[in-house]
Amino acid sequence: MTHYLARGLLVFAAFGLSGCMAFSPDAGMTTVSDFTSRTINKDVAFVRSAEGAASVEARVRQLLARTLSADAAVQIALLNNKGLQATYNELALAETELVEQSLPPNPVFSISRITGNGASEIERQVVGDILALATLPFRSEIARDRFRQAQLRAALATLRLAADVRRAYVRTVAGNEMVALLTDAKATAESTAQLAVKLGETGSLNKLDQAREQVFYAETTADLATARQSATSAREKLARLMGLWDDGLDFRLPNQLPPLPRRPQSLPGIEADAVAHRVDLQIARLELTALAKSLNLTEATRFVTLLDLAGISRRTQDPEGPPFRERGFDVQFQIPIFDGGEVRVRQAAETYNLAFNRLTERAVNVRSEARDAYRVYRSSYDIASHYQREIIPLRKIITEEMQLRFSSMQVDIFALLTEARQRLASLRGAIDAKQKFFLAQSDLQTAVNGGGAPASGGENSTTIAAAAPADGGH
Structure with a gap:
């Protein structure tokens, strides 16, 4: 025994x-x-x-x-x-x-x-x-x-x-x-x-x-x-x-x-980069693969x-x-x-279809986010660069000329003070523009690699924000 x-x-x-x-x-x-x-x-x-x-x-x-x-x-x-x-x-x-x-x-x-x-x-x-x-x-x-x-x-x-x-x-x-x-x-x-x-x-x-x-x-x-x-x-x-x-x-x-970089990045293939490198999309692809395997397992053991x-x-x-x-x-x-076993098979199939549709939706959104992040990055660079190369130098010239005229008594103190207020507004605008550029630069990196805020509506194991296949297929 x-x-x-x-x-x-x-x-x-x-x-x-x-x-x-x-x-x-x-x-x-x-x-x-x-x-x-x-x-x-x-x-x-x-x-x-x-x-x-x-x-x-x-x-x-x-x-x-x-x-x-x-x-x-x-x-x-x-x-x-x-x-x-x-x-x-x-x-x-x-x-x-x-x-x-x-x-x-x-x-x-x-x-x-x-x-x-x-x-x-x-x-x-x-x-x-x-x-x-x-x-x-x-x-x-x-x-x-x-x-x-x-x-x-x-x-x-x-x-x-x-x-x-x-x-x-x-x-x-x-x-x-x-x-x-x-x-x-x-x-x-x-x-x-x-x-x-x-x-x-x-x-x-x-x-x-x-x-x-x-x-x-x-x-x-x-x-x-x-x-x-x-x-x-x-x-x-x-x-x-x-x-x-x-x-x-x-x-x-x-x-x-x-200081600002001498020139902005040129990223003509940013959509492809985002789809290939976004870590949240890699998670979603694995999720879809796991669901497909789970579906096959359900069909094999349904009876x-x-x-x-x-x-x-x-x-x-x-x-x-x-x-x-x-x-x-x-x-x-x-x-x-x-x-x-029909109930479990139907549940598995619908869960898979749900994840696939979420995947496709997120693929479209990721491409859009990448395009928008790059546009914001470029426009933020142009604005900050405009302040640094045009507005601030011109304000400096105006300030120097006003001080010369004040010294020669061509303008009074209040005209000089008025110009100082305008120069202050330009300097504040320049700081704000530079800050927006560096924030946009960080957001651009996030759009390509991942690491942004979670998608609205939350994530779970079956409806996690996902992307299409790596080649952007159907």
Whole structure:
């Protein structure tokens, strides 16, 4: 009897051990690391030990020792952001699901003894799920696709964080630049307002002109307070994204945004690049593949939902005779009288069609997003460049000429001050235009590689925002 049960266990185990998988040493992070390095040229780290945490901390301190560039801020966030680390933990959990799905089901061993009226019966049996064994290769293949999706989702979260950090960095530096400009403007406006009051006391300036100077000072003061508030909030957001606190909050930033590139990028094939490289589209393609495999699996097992093979060894003790053993097997299956599997097949087919239509819709949207992002990028560059090459130089000439005329008493102080206000408006416009350009540059990278905000309506495993096949086919 024992030999019989052991042999049954061995046969059952051998049936599925060929599909077993082991845990990877890095919890699937190699794919995330390679993708991030190839896409945005940055490093990632999954902190799982004290040594790893110490290494990350040393790297962050090294980067914080210098004035932060946008690239350095992104690198700090990718190493130090705890929310991203939690995403990598989810990837590690997804690997456990992959390993679990690759293992054959555990056999169930049971023993029972029944006595009564002087007789006793001992029954031992080992039960295995034959259907689970038969479908193990299919389930393992689907689980591998799901794990690949989890890896790409982790890469998507990494790109999303990098894009958020770049935007926060641009807004913070531009905000500081605006604060510096308005601080100087406020000092000038304050001196002018005081001068207007003195001239009004002597009768050299009427009340209308006095009110104009005073309101300009008041408006500049309010603008400066607003700019300081925005810059402070932007810096706090940047600190949050980089995962900094306490001593790390005193990081240094440049006084102004970097100069514009000499020429904008030319991307005639941006739609093809977006379809080929967008990580969310790669996730969607894998989702559609997994659904197709699930549909095939449903059709293959539609008439068998439960099939157990039980190896039985029974020993009966009768007081009036010698004990005897019974051996054999017991097969149980569900008879499809009321539900022949059509419901599950229809559900699987409609789920697949739903995902395919979402996929196609997203493909159209991605192409549109890429085109629009490039148009915004080019127009933002043209506007910022127009300020830098035309408006600001002309304003400088006007200011110099007005100062010469004021020195020769051809114009009065108020004409000079009027020109100063106009120059301030141009400088503010130039800062805003440069900020929009660098934000558009980040959005362009996001449109090509992925990492933007989640699609409206949310995502799930069957209706995740998707794209068409890589060749843009039908």
